[in-house]
Amino acid sequence: MFTGLVSDVGEVLQAEDHGHLRKLRIGCGYDPSTIEIGASVAHAGVCLTVVDVARAGNRTAISVDVGAETLALTNAGAWEAGTRLNLERSLRLGDELGGHMVSGHADGTAEILWRRDFDGMAHFKFRAPAALAKFIAQKGSVALDGTSLTVNAVDGDTFEILLIPHTLAVTTWGDRKSGDRVNIEVDQMARYAARLLEASR
The missing domain is CATH 2.40.30.20 (Elongation Factor Tu (Ef-tu); domain 3)
Incomplete structure (x- = not known):
């Protein structure tokens, strides 16, 4: 779950298509030690699972996979190197709910x-x-x-x-x-x- 309050603006570093799967590497300002493999991060409102975390210069690079249904429903198919994305970490119990309840499942x-x-x-x-x-x-x-x-x-x-x-x-x-x-x-x-x-x- 998310709140719709953007916590960082990331940048697509790399986008590769593998058949119906799109692999993205995104630079952000999050502390890499706080992001676990399997964590959920909303990218422009789309909840995606982190499959890798690394350093990219002075930034953190997170990698995600985007499946066919998400590509069909959202604008993720147009994300290329240089595209800027609103990012939000998933809501934790006790966090302030300043926006509204957002699932990250774009319609x-x-x-x-x-x-x-x-x-x-x-x-x-x-x-x-x-x-x-x-x-x-x-x-x-x-x-x-x-x-x-x-x-x-x-x-x-x-x-x-x-x-x-x-x-x-x-x-x-x-x-x-x-x-x-x-x-x-x-x-x-x-x-x-x-x-x-x-x-x-």
Whole structure:
């Protein structure tokens, strides 16, 4: 489990495709002694298992494998050397829950329709996949590229988000532009509420 609060921005050092499997090596600022093989780390909102940890100059390099289903559902297939990724370590008992409960199991990708910058902030409008739109509500939470964000407005399958200067500075959101696709995970409470409503019918 995660909270959607980005704790580091990593950089893809190497990406290799082996059939339907993509192997990634990612540079980050985490202390290597605190990362165990098998640990879960969210990469742009996608929970991936660490299969190797090493030093890469003055950075830590973690290696992960990305399977076919994840490549089909997320933007991980476009990650190449130099791609910057929002990272988050898995939640530990006793940690502060400052965002919202995020599983790291992305539901798909949302498209950025436009971006408007003002007063150091950025206002984004997105189009969500039609099947996910019903789970997105005004003032509700959504995880986009691993960042816990509050929905400001909803209109059909489109929704809007406002990002403050701090978020733009400590995540990859400063780089995002119209036409980009970002990983989306809808709020789990909304998903369960919708499922219970369907079952009651």
